[in-house]
Amino acid sequence: MATTLLFVTEKEAIFDQVNEFFKKHAPQIELVFKTPQWHELQSLEEERVIQHKAMRAWNHFKQPLIVEDSGFYFKRYPDFPGTLSEFALSGLAREGINKLCRADNQATAFSWIGYIGQSNADCYFNSRVEGYILDEFAPATQTNFDMMPIFHPEGSTKTLQQLIGNDRELQFSPRLKACKKFINWYFDLPEDV
Amino acid sequence: MQQKVYYVTSNRGKVREAKRLTANEFTLIKIIDKNAELEEIQTFDEKTVIEHKAQQAWNAVQGPCLVDDAGFYLKKYGFYPGTLAKPTAISLGWEGIYRLIDDDNRVTIYCRICFTEDGINFHHFRADTEGEIITPPSLELLNSRGFASIFKPSGSKYTYLQMAGKQEANEYYHRTKALKKFFTWYEEQVRQRGVTYVADDSGSFND
Numbered sequence: 001m002a003t004t005l006l007f008v009t010e011k012e013a014i015f016d017q018v019n020e021f022f023k024k025h026a027p028q029i030e031l032v033f034k035t036p037q038w039h040e041l042q043s044l045e046e047e048r049v050i051q052h053k054a055m056r057a058w059n060h061f062k063q064p065l066i067v068e069d070s071g072f073y074f075k076r077y078p079d080f081p082g083t084l085s086e087f088a089l090s091g092l093a094r095e096g097i098n099k100l101c102r103a104d105n106q107a108t109a110f111s112w113i114g115y116i117g118q119s120n121a122d123c124y125f126n127s128r129v130e131g132y133i134l135d136e137f138a139p140a141t142q143t144n145f146d147m148m149p150i151f152h153p154e155g156s157t158k159t160l161q162q163l164i165g166n167d168r169e170l171q172f173s174p175r176l177k178a179c180k181k182f183i184n185w186y187f188d189l190p191e192d193v
Numbered sequence: 194m195q196q197k198v199y200y201v202t203s204n205r206g207k208v209r210e211a212k213r214l215t216a217n218e219f220t221l222i223k224i225i226d227k228n229a230e231l232e233e234i235q236t237f238d239e240k241t242v243i244e245h246k247a248q249q250a251w252n253a254v255q256g257p258c259l260v261d262d263a264g265f266y267l268k269k270y271g272f273y274p275g276t277l278a279k280p281t282a283i284s285l286g287w288e289g290i291y292r293l294i295d296d297d298n299r300v301t302i303y304c305r306i307c308f309t310e311d312g313i314n315f316h317h318f319r320a321d322t323e324g325e326i327i328t329p330p331s332l333e334l335l336n337s338r339g340f341a342s343i344f345k346p347s348g349s350k351y352t353y354l355q356m357a358g359k360q361e362a363n364e365y366y367h368r369t370k371a372l373k374k375f376f377t378w379y380e381e382q383v384r385q386r387g388v389t390y391v392a393d394d395s396g397s398f399n400d
Contacts, residue, residue, distance in 0.1 A: 038234075039234035039235055039236045039241065039245075040234065040235045041232065041233075041234060041235065042232075042233040042234055042235040042242075042277070042280060043280075044280050044283065044284055076289075077284070077285050077286060077288075077289050079283070079284040079285075079286075080281070080284040080285040080286070080289060081281075081284065081285075082284060083235075084235075084277055084280060084281060084284065087235065087237065087273075087274075087277055088273075088281070091237070091270055091271075091272065091273025091274060091275075091277075092270055092273060092293070093270070095269075096269075096270055096273070096293055099292055099293055099295070100289060100292060100293070102292075103292065
């Protein structure tokens with residue numbers, strides 16, 4: 001019988017990506033999509049943001065759940081935008097991001113998965129991938145305006161968006177890498193499985 | 194008798210400014226300093242951010258209290274960074290900010306005051322000042338004095354830093370203007386209904 005885990009995220013596209021991954025790599029877990037009715041914490045510290053997300057979700061749903069947080073950093077501005085990525089992308093839009101890219105478009109993408117289980121114990125898993133931001137990225141749709149279409153992992157010929165569903169997605173996606181770490185931990189599998 | 198109001202903030206300079214204003218111009222109001230770090234949430238919506246702070250402030254003091262939130266908007270980018278101005282400036286740094294405004298240095302700096310007596314009803318007072326970000330006189334000054342050393346309000350020949358302590362500051366400082374709006378409104382409330390909260394020396398409230 002499958003174990004049910006809530007996946008509390010604002011974006012259905014993220015749920016779909018992670019849900020597909022779980023179906024393949026952890027079919028014993030059934031993810032249920034829930035949207036948070038609150039805002040996340042304003043902090044530049046990744047750990048604080050993901051912990052706040054997880055605890056806030058737990059306090060609301062009181063059920064085993066996972067949350068996620070993703071973003072990227074410019075190599076030239078090593079603390080930016082990080083936890084503010086979504087806001088920087090929507091606020092600066094194409095023109096502002098391109099200005100920052102002109103100096104150096106190398107970047108690091110990161111993702112966190114936070115889990116809180118039945119006993120209220122929390123665990124966090126993260127992953128980082130080196131790459132670059134496309135200098136002249138195409139305008140994204142309002143609902144999909146995040147780093148996925150503009151972040152190009154090192155060694156890949158595709159953006160994170162283009163990698164969705166691809167055989168090599170796990171190799172390059174920090175979100176799926178963090179998910180895999182969680183699954184390995186959850187089922188007590190070795191790290192490299 | 195004075196109406197007592199908590200100013201809940203971790204910045205003592207802001208409290209000093211509010212006390213100076215009430216002592217000089219709004220004598221029906223007495224500001225009580227409540228030192229507290231308030232959690233902030235991540236959204237561009239000014240009202241949502243400050244009401245979240247005001248709710249925490251009220252929970253801490255259980256009486257009339259005010260909080261403030263300030264930020265700036267780069268004209269070129271519309272509503273950015275706004276409520277996220279402080280973490281954006283810290284994480285991006287001045288070099289990044291200057292890169293973003295290399296062809297349009299206009300900026301609007303704002304301060305919003307939120308006041309509540311009951312933790313349910315929130316009153317907002319907002320003031321902004323338009324101006325531009327100028328080339329820093331020196332890197333040392335920029336690093337030590339930050340935004341005040343490079344923000345020059347429209348219509349003034351001085352930066353915020355240069356007008357500190359001068360009469361001109363009352364005309365341009367966004368926080369001063371917002372506080373005055375609040376104090377003007379609140380004094381009128383007090384005149385109409387009388388003083389409702391009197392603090393003893395410890396700062397606790399008695400109806």
